[in-house]
Amino acid sequence: MTSTLLRGRTLSFLRWPETVDDHSAWRYEDDGGLLLRDGRIVAAGAYADVEKKADEGAKKIDHRPHLLLPGFIDAHAHFPQMQVIASHGAELLDWLNTYTFPEETKFQNAQHGRRIARLFLDEVVRHGTTTVAAYCSVHRESAEAFFAESHDRNMLNIAGKVMMDRNAPEGVLDTAQSAYDDSKALIADWHGKGRQHYAITPRFAITSSPEQLEMADALCREHPDLHMQTHLSENHAEIAFTLQLHPKARDYTDVYEHYGLLGRKSLFGHCIHLSEREADALSDSGSVAVFCPTSNLFLGSGLFDYQRYRRREKPLRIAAATDVGGGTNYSMLRTMDEGYKVIALNGEKLNPFQSFWQLTRGNAEALSVVEKIGTLDPGSDADIVVLDARATPAMRLRIETVGTLAEELFLLQTLGDDRAVREVYVAGRAAKSDMAV
Numbered sequence: 001m002t003s004t005l006l007r008g009r010t011l012s013f014l015r016w017p018e019t020v021d022d023h024s025a026w027r028y029e030d031d032g033g034l035l036l037r038d039g040r041i042v043a044a045g046a047y048a049d050v051e052k053k054a055d056e057g058a059k060k061i062d063h064r065p066h067l068l069l070p071g072f073i074d075a076h077a078h079f080p081q082m083q084v085i086a087s088h089g090a091e092l093l094d095w096l097n098t099y100t101f102p103e104e105t106k107f108q109n110a111q112h113g114r115r116i117a118r119l120f121l122d123e124v125v126r127h128g129t130t131t132v133a134a135y136c137s138v139h140r141e142s143a144e145a146f147f148a149e150s151h152d153r154n155m156l157n158i159a160g161k162v163m164m165d166r167n168a169p170e171g172v173l174d175t176a177q178s179a180y181d182d183s184k185a186l187i188a189d190w191h192g193k194g195r196q197h198y199a200i201t202p203r204f205a206i207t208s209s210p211e212q213l214e215m216a217d218a219l220c221r222e223h224p225d226l227h228m229q230t231h232l233s234e235n236h237a238e239i240a241f242t243l244q245l246h247p248k249a250r251d252y253t254d255v256y257e258h259y260g261l262l263g264r265k266s267l268f269g270h271c272i273h274l275s276e277r278e279a280d281a282l283s284d285s286g287s288v289a290v291f292c293p294t295s296n297l298f299l300g301s302g303l304f305d306y307q308r309y310r311r312r313e314k315p316l317r318i319a320a321a322t323d324v325g326g327g328t329n330y331s332m333l334r335t336m337d338e339g340y341k342v343i344a345l346n347g348e349k350l351n352p353f354q355s356f357w358q359l360t361r362g363n364a365e366a367l368s369v370v371e372k373i374g375t376l377d378p379g380s381d382a383d384i385v386v387l388d389a390r391a392t393p394a395m396r397l398r399i400e401t402v403g404t405l406a407e408e409l410f411l412l413q414t415l416g417d418d419r420a421v422r423e424v425y426v427a428g429r430a431a432k433s434d435m436a437v
């Protein structure tokens with residue numbers, strides 16, 4: 001089996017970096033090497049050392065002076081919303097009813113689903129993202145299309161058919177029973193096939209009846225190794241409507257708690273307006289709060305209090321995500337640029353190492369997949385992004401005055417987008433340069 005030897009400046013995190021001087025939180029090699037074989041990283045370190053471990057015929061690719069990092073991870077996105085992104089003038093519930101639900105009805109057509117799944121995965125890879133936790137539409141065909149496309153590319157993705165049986169148009173409704181049956185069939189067909197992971201995906205408490213939430217609970221109990229993903233506490237009208245539909249619940253989080261949906265593999269999109277009790281419940285259960293800054297700003301939903309959630313006595317596990325198409329960009333660099341601003345509006349800062357930790361190891365830990373992705377450690381899957389901090393004229397000019405790695409990362413985050421992504425490796429295969437433009 002042939003192997004590939006990459007050369008460049010390598011950066012991979014070991015833990016959360018407290019400050020920009022917390023050097024033991026990451027591993028950086030100015031002249032680094034990564035040896036890839038059978039889709040995995042088999043050696044990493046100084047290039048001179050890694051080169052010695054390469055076999056004669058290893059293919060050598062020199063990415064100097066660019067940075068090599070683990071591929072970015074997007075912890076929450078909706079692949080059927082590629083033609084919803086950039087829809088004007090609504091808050092969450094109107095945005096769903098006016099734009100999103102009508103668009104998602106198209107995904108009963110398997111051909112349409114396959115086309116959009118292909119274009120979606122092209123787009124995320126173009127932006128340096130190698131793993132997405134994706135919502136499909138309510139239609140089983142949409143999840144089949146997504147997984148088929150993901151499996152063909154050998155990507156590690158997490159996805160699920162949305163469960164929704166009320167408060168939406170007929171074309172995007174299932175029933176409690178059909179959601180259970182379709183989810184079971186999809187789990188049997190796709191979970192664990194290659195690098196595919198299935199997520200049980202009730203859209204949110206507004207669109208699932210109590211019977212359907214019971215079915216989601218049953219699926220979680222029958223498949224405790226699976227992820228569960230849904231939305232929680234995104235805007236005030238949503239919270240009020242949820243409590244009207246579930247009058248016995250203490251609060252929004254209690255709806256999911258009541259149905260047994262909290263846990264270490266449970267991913268809750270948004271979590272903006274949580275009470276202290278709700279945050280405690282998420283923390284106690286190890287549930288993950290998913291920060292979606294471009295979406296939260298675009299829909300005017302509110303400001304996720306990232307640093308307070310991290311620092312509280314019972315801290316929250318946090319992931320970061322685009323939430324396309326409520327989110328406005330496929331790029332995790334653009335996402336963290338907006339995230340920085342949201343955190344600044346809360347009177348706090350996120351340093352550049354913390355940002356890049358979040359996009360890689362942090363999101364891998366939050367998704368419980370850090371054994372496989374999110375680092376450049378030997379044994380990891382070879383999902384790698386190659387970043388160029390001189391990608392545009394403005395970046396080339398600005399980098400003249402950059403003196404440290406922290407400043408370079410912040411430049412990439414603040415000015416970078418898909419143009420700064422020179423190459424992306426998916427399980428060791430060069431996926432960006434392969435792509436038809």
Ligand SMILES: [Zn+2]
Nearest residue numbers: 078231269323
């Ligand atoms: Zn969402």
